[in-house]
Amino acid sequence: MSTMWGMTSDIAVHAEDLTKLYGPRRGIEGLTLEVRTGEVMGFLGPNGAGKTTTIRLLLDFLRPTRGRATIFGLDPRRDKATLHRQIGYLPGELAFPGRGRADALLRFFADARGGVPWSQVTELADRLSLDLSRPVHTMSKGNKQKVGLVQAFMHRPALLVLDEPTSGLDPLVQQEFLAMVHDARTAGQTVFMSSHVLAEVQQSADRIAIVRDGRLAAVERVGSLGRRAVRTVEIHFADPVDAAEFDVLPGVSDVTISGPVLRCTVDGRLDPLVKAAARHEVVDLLSAEPDLEETFLSFYYHSEGAGDAARAGA
Numbered sequence: 001m002s003t004m005w006g007m008t009s010d011i012a013v014h015a016e017d018l019t020k021l022y023g024p025r026r027g028i029e030g031l032t033l034e035v036r037t038g039e040v041m042g043f044l045g046p047n048g049a050g051k052t053t054t055i056r057l058l059l060d061f062l063r064p065t066r067g068r069a070t071i072f073g074l075d076p077r078r079d080k081a082t083l084h085r086q087i088g089y090l091p092g093e094l095a096f097p098g099r100g101r102a103d104a105l106l107r108f109f110a111d112a113r114g115g116v117p118w119s120q121v122t123e124l125a126d127r128l129s130l131d132l133s134r135p136v137h138t139m140s141k142g143n144k145q146k147v148g149l150v151q152a153f154m155h156r157p158a159l160l161v162l163d164e165p166t167s168g169l170d171p172l173v174q175q176e177f178l179a180m181v182h183d184a185r186t187a188g189q190t191v192f193m194s195s196h197v198l199a200e201v202q203q204s205a206d207r208i209a210i211v212r213d214g215r216l217a218a219v220e221r222v223g224s225l226g227r228r229a230v231r232t233v234e235i236h237f238a239d240p241v242d243a244a245e246f247d248v249l250p251g252v253s254d255v256t257i258s259g260p261v262l263r264c265t266v267d268g269r270l271d272p273l274v275k276a277a278a279r280h281e282v283v284d285l286l287s288a289e290p291d292l293e294e295t296f297l298s299f300y301y302h303s304e305g306a307g308d309a310a311r312a313g314a
C-alpha cells in the first residue's frame, strides 16, 4: 500500500476487459490486468501488439470501446486532476512544442505540477548526461528521450507510465535509466513500462505482462521465469561419449556430439546432466547465461497450459 503520495490503494493500475477496436482492427481486446502498488511491471510485445493503445487507455487519452481502468482505485477521467500529479508519463512518440531550451521546457512542466524543486530536475539531467542549455528542437532523438524521462520522473510520482523508455538511448544511458527505475522502486513508486525487447526489462521488472496481437498472452514473475531457465551447455570430455546416454535425461534436449564435445539445451535443473557427465572424465563445462527471451518462448510455446496459469495472475 502506498500512502506516501496520499494514494492508499494496493493496486496501482487495474484494467478490466479493457478493449479498443479501431473499426475492424484490434488495438487491444479484453485486457484484464493488475499492477500492484510498488512493483515494476514490464509490458512487452512486438510492434503493433497494442502496448501504446493500452497505455493511452489507462491514462484516458483514448476512450475504450468497452471495459474500464482505474489508477489507485480512481477513475482516470473523473479524477484526472487528482491523478495528474501522481503520474509521470513518457509518451512513445515525443513531440515537444516550440524552439525553447530544455531547461525552459522543464521549468514549464515543473510549474504545471505545482512546483518541483529544481534540484530534482538537475539531478536527473546529470544522471542522464543531458545538457539543459540546448534547445530541444536541435536535439537528437536520444537527447529528446532524456528530456522526456526527466519530465516523467521529476516530480517523483507515485506511478510512472513509460512507453518504450529506452528507445534511442545508448547502452550506458540505458543502464542509468534502469538504475533510476530501481531507485524509484526502492522509494515505493510503481512503474509500468512497455518495451518490445524482453532483455531490456529483465534487470528491473518484478513481473512481465506480454501482449501479442492485441491480447494479453501471459503475466509472469521474472523470478519464476529465471527458475525455468533454459541454458545451452557444452561439455568437453577426455574421450568421445554416446548421445544416447544424455538425450534421455530429464530437461535435456538438442544433444549433438562432435568427437569428445557434447552440446545440448537444458530446461530447468542442471543436476541430471552433471551427474551423467561425471561418469566420464570431464575436461571442461560451459553453461551459457539463461536468456529470458529463450526462456519465455520455451515456457509459453512448448509448455501446455502455461498461458492459462499465467492468465490466472501468476
Ligand SMILES: Nc1ncnc2c1ncn2[C@@H]1O[C@H](COP(=O)(O)OP(=O)(O)OP(=O)(O)O)[C@@H](O)[C@H]1O
Pocket (backbone or CB within 6 Å): 022, 025, 026, 027, 028, 045, 046, 047, 048, 049, 050, 051, 052, 053, 054, 092, 196
Ligand atoms: N489511431 C489508430 N487507428 C487505427 N489503428 C490503430 C490506431 N492506433 C493503433 N492502431 C492499430 O492498433 C494496433 C496496436 O497498436 P499499438 O500502437 O498500440 O501497438 P504497440 O504495441 O504500441 O506497437 P509499437 O511498439 O509499434 O508502438 C496496431 O495494429 C495498430 O496499427
